[in-house]
Amino acid sequence: MNSPTPLNKYSFVLRMLHWASALIIVSLLILGFYMADIAPDASNKYDLYPLHQAFGMILLLLILFRLPVRIKGVHPKPAPHLKQWEHTLAQLVHILLYLAMISMTLSGYLMNSTYEYSQGIKMFGLFTVPDITPKSEYWSNIFHSIHSFFAWSFILLLIAHLAGVFKHRILDGKEHDVLQRML
Incomplete structure (x- = not known):
């Protein structure tokens, strides 16, 4: 195949x-x-928290930029071999990956913002990116739970995403490799 x-x-x-x-998210998950x-x-x-928070904000900006590019941009047609x-x-x-990325970054920002x-x-x-909410231990704990939930959700979705790439690249053969579309 060409x-x-x-x-x-x-x-x-x-x-x-x-x-x-992807690089920032994997790094943030490991660090988190x-x-x-x-x-x-x-x-x-608490030495690593500022690094985690700063890269989390960078990720939020990347996602907010990436989302309209993804929605409005030109994409390849669906792979013809897919069922x-x-x-x-x-x-x-x-x-769901986009939902998890947005939810993870926003809940992290809100968790930090509500932290005493x-x-x-x-x-x-x-x-400094300013806090946007009043301080509240109750809400900080809620946002911490949401942040953790979406971190674990993202990991499960990432496994599904990588399993799909693996299936098409290895099991279906190189002619059905969807990874090439993102390289």
């Missing part, structure tokens, strides 16, 4: 946003779970 033409790929901008988002496992009384417990249920499942997983000791999110010493 190598994919640009018409068989997502736009360059969307591909760059996809991979930048690491931070959650640090003992509450550890001296370095209808595979196409429907792929669309559902993509929608927060004074905004410091963006690498350049500026």
